[in-house]
Amino acid sequence: MSRKDRDDAIIRDILVRVGESENVNQRTLAKELGIALGMTNSYVKRCVRKGLIKISEIPPNRYAYYLTPQGFTEKTRLTAEYLSDSLTFFRRARVQYNEIFMQCTAAGWRHLALAGDGELAEIAILSAREHDVVLQGVVAPGRAGETCLGLSVVKALSALDRPDAAILTALNEPQAIYDGLIGELQPLRVLVPSILGVTRSLEALPSSNR
Template identity: 55%
Template sequence: MILGECYIGLSPRLAVAWKFLKFSISSEMNKNTKDNKIIRDILIHIDETENLNQRKLATELGIALGMANAYIKRCVRKGYIKVTQIPPNRYAYYLTPQGFTEKTRLTAEFLADSFSFFRRARVQYSDLYKLCAKNGWNRVAIAGVSELADIAILYAREHDIKLVAVICSDYDGETFHGLPVISSMNTDLDIDAVILAEIQSLEKKYLCLVNSMSPERILVPDLLPVRHKEIMI
């Protein structure tokens, strides 16, 4: 069974349990946070890029042109940006003193959130490794190729367990941080437990793991919003 492609074949109990699962990895990146990130990136680009236009800005930020226009208008209303018309039918964008202050504030906030997230992830993955060692689950796999997986793998060496593989169906490489990448649990590797470190398609991949292994051996850090304890097997 391939991770991320396993809605069909769930046991009846797991299918019923699906409605109790509330996945929202975007809670780490809620609407307010997303808005702040886009505004911060707009202010940074305007401050650092000459001859910037809306189309180029939208491309740089990876958002639609209409969305870029809406955010620019919001920044103008808030007094962060000054717009000057340059013939023919072109506009120049400048940061106001208030905009520069806001850019600095949002950047500091972003860095603080990033460091806080890193610390939480480090502590929570370390706790899961300790749990594995306590239960005798010495051969552990990491599910996911992501920034979380980077952190999880980095701190595994501090604990009395062995990482044997990374499980990911949509990764092109054969290895990740020196570990073999496998696409599913159908493997000859002897895996005692799996620790989730996935961000994209979290709900699909978690359910695939649950359908392939005893739920008690699928460990999820608290920072990932999977209410796995509600699944009744």
């Protein structure tokens, strides 16, 4: 994610939350956005300078945050842009997972594992139904014992029946999960869609790309 994309995402989230309630404060915003209080203060000041938010003091020593008309317009624009980008991202994901399943079929890897739960795992599961592959389960330690579109979620790859390959489907910390997988499987058998931006092991790359 570029610096501009990150800035837009934080400003969008601030505008959305202020639009939902006047009773927000910077500490609450920082917690909900998952960023430091000082950074939250900086972004709120930026919104004020841009005329997106108005701050009014209310007793005792408290502040109410309001969206200005310009703030409503900007919130709508950023939200629409986010949704458009998200749709583009997930369309690309569907195409790339289809390509990965075709690669697995060509290599004779039929029994597969997914690494990472959430929206990407669901897209991969739906894509897999169009191919002659068997998904053994989803590896997601925080959700072990649950299911994802009917697939069992397990704590570790070792809980599955020796899958032929693993496919990365984690949006959060994909590099760390990939690095863990190549310690359990041959790097060539850990497949990653390019949309995740993971740096792959040299052993997983075609010789022409090394």
